[in-house]
Amino acid sequence: MIAQQISIFAENKPGRLAAVTRILAAEKINIRATNITTADTFGVINFIVDDPRRAAKALTQAGMTVQLRDVLAVLLEDKPGGLDRLTQLLAREAVNINNAYGFVLEGSKKAVFVVDVDQMDKTDELLRKHGIQTLDTEALSAIEPFHYLNY
Amino acid sequence: MYWEKEIETMDRTALERMQVERLTQTLERASRSPYYAERLKAAGADALSVRTVADVAKLPLTTKDDLREHSPYGFLAVERDELIRMHSSSGTTGRATVIFHTAGDIAAWTNIVARSMYMTGMRRSDVFQNMMTYGLFTGGLGFHYGAEKIGALVIPAGAGNSKRQIQLMRDFATTVIHIIPSYVLHLSTVFEELGVDPRRDTQVKIAFIGAEPHSEKMRQKIEAFYGFKAFNSYGLSEMNGPGVAFECPEQNGMHLWEDNYILEIVDPDTLKPLPDGEEGEMVLTTLLREGMPIVRYRTKDLTRVIPGPCPCGRTHRRIDRIKGRTDDMLILKGVNIFPIQIEKKLMDIPGVGQNFLIVLDREGYNDHMTVKVEVNREFFLGDLKQLEGLRRRIVEDLKSAILITPKVDLVEPGSLPKGEGKAVRVVDNRKD
Ligand SMILES: [Zn+2]
Numbered sequence: 001m002i003a004q005q006i007s008i009f010a011e012n013k014p015g016r017l018a019a020v021t022r023i024l025a026a027e028k029i030n031i032r033a034t035n036i037t038t039a040d041t042f043g044v045i046n047f048i049v050d051d052p053r054r055a056a057k058a059l060t061q062a063g064m065t066v067q068l069r070d071v072l073a074v075l076l077e078d079k080p081g082g083l084d085r086l087t088q089l090l091a092r093e094a095v096n097i098n099n100a101y102g103f104v105l106e107g108s109k110k111a112v113f114v115v116d117v118d119q120m121d122k123t124d125e126l127l128r129k130h131g132i133q134t135l136d137t138e139a140l141s142a143i144e145p146f147h148y149l150n151y
Numbered sequence: 152m153y154w155e156k157e158i159e160t161m162d163r164t165a166l167e168r169m170q171v172e173r174l175t176q177t178l179e180r181a182s183r184s185p186y187y188a189e190r191l192k193a194a195g196a197d198a199l200s201v202r203t204v205a206d207v208a209k210l211p212l213t214t215k216d217d218l219r220e221h222s223p224y225g226f227l228a229v230e231r232d233e234l235i236r237m238h239s240s241s242g243t244t245g246r247a248t249v250i251f252h253t254a255g256d257i258a259a260w261t262n263i264v265a266r267s268m269y270m271t272g273m274r275r276s277d278v279f280q281n282m283m284t285y286g287l288f289t290g291g292l293g294f295h296y297g298a299e300k301i302g303a304l305v306i307p308a309g310a311g312n313s314k315r316q317i318q319l320m321r322d323f324a325t326t327v328i329h330i331i332p333s334y335v336l337h338l339s340t341v342f343e344e345l346g347v348d349p350r351r352d353t354q355v356k357i358a359f360i361g362a363e364p365h366s367e368k369m370r371q372k373i374e375a376f377y378g379f380k381a382f383n384s385y386g387l388s389e390m391n392g393p394g395v396a397f398e399c400p401e402q403n404g405m406h407l408w409e410d411n412y413i414l415e416i417v418d419p420d421t422l423k424p425l426p427d428g429e430e431g432e433m434v435l436t437t438l439l440r441e442g443m444p445i446v447r448y449r450t451k452d453l454t455r456v457i458p459g460p461c462p463c464g465r466t467h468r469r470i471d472r473i474k475g476r477t478d479d480m481l482i483l484k485g486v487n488i489f490p491i492q493i494e495k496k497l498m499d500i501p502g503v504g505q506n507f508l509i510v511l512d513r514e515g516y517n518d519h520m521t522v523k524v525e526v527n528r529e530f531f532l533g534d535l536k537q538l539e540g541l542r543r544r545i546v547e548d549l550k551s552a553i554l555i556t557p558k559v560d561l562v563e564p565g566s567l568p569k570g571e572g573k574a575v576r577v578v579d580n581r582k583d
Contacts, residue, residue, distance in 0.1 A: 007533025009526060011562055037535045039542070041560040044535045063565055065526060069533035098536060116534075 001136035003073040009065040027058045035101035050141040075133040078111040154266040173438035181444040184228040218248045239287040240388045259439040260391040264297025267397035275302030280325040284310045289392025313341040327357040332365040336516035350378035404457040404469030419477040427456040502530040502541045506567040513581040520557040
């Protein structure tokens with residue numbers, strides 16, 4: 001399943017992240033995870049949020065350069081070797097990871113690893129075949145009370 | 152102390168009589184070129200319309216665009232067989248402006264360069280190291296010929312390769328150098344690195360610094376470090392190149408060789424002549440050019456005539472340091488750059504947004520250009536790799552256009568200042 005990450009183009013200078021989070025807070029958007037990639041003077045701020053479309057709209061209205069981007073939110077066992085299983089599989093299949101970041105789900109033994117890869121559909125299929133669970137935007141939105149994982 | 156005493160100290164009345172005579176001949180020659188044949192006729196002007204120097208103001212002005220539009224042969228007043236050399240202005244805005252020279256043109260140009268150098272104290276016993284780019288750029292060959300004419304030993308070192316320059320200076324006891332101001336400042340750091348003291352370990356006593364605007368303060372800094380006298384030089388390829396105007400030992404303004412050019416300062420808006428002392432755009436007319444006579448050329452350089460006679464005894468009027476330009480041409484590392492060149496390139500690149508800003512900085516003795524470019528909102532896919540690719544492409548494309556590698560910063564759309572009407576495109580932070 002494909003999830004949506006919200007990506008914001010930002011200059012690498014003080015206050016840019018704060019400007020983004022201020023808008024998200026005002027919109028009562030819940031942030032699940034964040035990650036920043038930079039190249040010298042500029043970078044991209046990435047978020048997994050509970051309502052990416054609403055977040056994107058609010059940020060765009062504030063004049064920011066925003067893109068909803070497909071990513072895979074992979075559900076992993078929070079134990080040694082959990083991430084390795086995923087990365088070994090992707091390496092074997094020559095899937096290139098552009099960006100990755102993870103977060104542990106509180107009160108559970110699970111973690112979510114967000115990967116931005118060059119062959120999205122192939123990787124999605126690959127994970128399904130190997131029984132590795134991915135979460136879509138709706139599922140990510142619902143994880144807050146954590147009952148999703150209690151199934 | 153004079154190369155040609157009679158001409159250099161000629162009384163103004165005689166000098167102006169000579170100018171009128173030469174202007175008449177220039178108009179006769181110019182009317183043989185396709186461009187001026189038409190232009191002068193349309194303006195109802197001919198060789199008979201000038202009786203005094205002031206009458207030059209009745210003649211039509213010529214712009215760089217005119218030269219460019221009629222390039223390469225529209226201004227040619229002689230058969231092509233008569234030509235022995237061409238030069239072209241540095242930098243490239245669309246079609247380059249090409250200037251063709253006959254043997255007579257090269258001889259006249261060489262003479263005023265020699266006159267200029269001689270004026271500063273250079274003699275046949277000197278060793279002259281020409282640290283300028285040779286080639287299409289007029290700075291290299293122009294000075295080279297002038298120095299040979301004086302009879303000095305010329306080291307055609309060319310630009311760059313700092314350690315070798317210093318080695319040459321020491322091995323051959325160089326006494327006179329020609330160098331661009333930013334490079335001479337950079338070179339001082341190399342001297343320091345090598346532990347060589349130019350005051351103690353070299354014989355250089357005269358430097359010609361031109362091709363780049365610089366302040367009086369910068370000259371003093373250069374002179375203090377090197378212990379030589381630095382003389383300012385003014386020229387432009389359309390008027391030959393170096394040697395148009397040059398500082399005398401008084402170092403207070405540059406004598407413009409009025410036996411070779413008619414000098415006017417005009418109001419850049421009304422184009423009306425301004426009296427001596429008032430600042431405006433310099434307009435020059437060639438008086439000895441055979442291959443490509445140019446009438447009332449708008450240099451776009453802002454300066455003024457320094458009123459009053461010079462203690463050195465030369466009667467040719469002096470122009471002040473160039474204060475700026477009426478267009479937006481930038482000079483970086485001796486290369487002429489127009490913001491429009493950068494704009495044209497940027498607008499051809501998908502991913503580039505509405506606005507951009509050119510920032511010029513001086514770090515130590517090095518000048519840098521940073522181009523801040525707004526990213527197009529639609530182009531952004533949330534991918535850092537894509538942005539890095541865009542930045543690399545901008546650097547490469549600009550480098551091919553302006554011959555200098557700028558630093559490129561991608562910025563958020565709408566973040567750059569917008570000017571009233573015309574966008575603010577350039578911030579020049581270079582001070583002394
Ligand atoms: Zn003088």
